[in-house]
Amino acid sequence: MARGNSKANNSHATILKVSIELFAQHGFEGVTMRQIAQAAKVTLPAIYHHFGNKEELYRAVETDLYGQHADSLLVDLHAAASPEECLRHFIGNLIDRLESDPAYFKLVQRNLVEDWPENHQFLVDLSLQGVFDELKKLLNTFIDGSGDGMQPILIFSMIFGFLTLQPVARMVSGYRLAKVSRAKKRAMLIDNIISFIKVSPAE
Known part of the structure; x- marks a missing residue:
């Protein structure tokens, strides 16, 4: 019995791992259950047994990735x-997580631009709301009132926007950070965000 459970657990983990990579690369609409089955080397019925349907599998992927990162960000x-x-610790570690986990970063990018309100609400409930609430409290402790305006969302926007634009920015003539080391860029981004918080009106 234990051997059967172990095999089932391995299949579940393999399907989830393969699905993370495929959904990150091609998005929800761009991946079929048959492709996942072939890549995971399992049968289609095995996927349906473990995850029910494609949307439930996608939710499992998001729960796995977003859940663990949200827990770590709350600690930060x-x-x-x-x-x-x-704040510096939180910003720096969010940058590190996005850069060190390409599948997570790609999935975030896709979810930000896809027109899927139900999924947006799922992600807010799963991870963003808790992190947002704690970040708001921290900002208000840092500078009274600074967490009550746009700053919490702008912090996320600056990080995601900066990292998303880097492949293109490196090709822009005159972009002086093109050859700057990753560590120095990370430090500069953190300094710029902290400076922005300090000079922005608390509204």
Whole structure:
């Protein structure tokens, strides 16, 4: 019995791993269950047994990726002594996670631009709302009122926008950061976001 459970667990993990890569690369609409079955080397009935249908499989992918990253980000928001140190820690680690996990970053990018309100609500409930609420509290501790305006969403926007544009920005003539090391760019991005928070009106 234990051997059967182990095999089932392995199949579940393999399907999930393959699905993460395929959905990140091609999006929800661009992947079929048959493609996932072939890549995972399992039968179609096996996928339906473990995940029910394609949408439930996609939700499982999002839960796996977003859930673990959200938990880590919540830890980051309480990981240092001062509010500014916490903010720097949070921003830096979010940058690191996006850069070190291409599948996660691609899935985030796809979910941001896809016209799928039900999925947007699922992702807010799954991960964004909790992180947003804690970031808002931290910003208000850092500068009174700064978490009550656009700053929490703008922080995410600046990070995702900057990283998304890097492949193109490197080709822009005169872009002086094109040859700057990743570590220095990371430090500059953190400094710029902190400076933006300090000079932006708390509205």
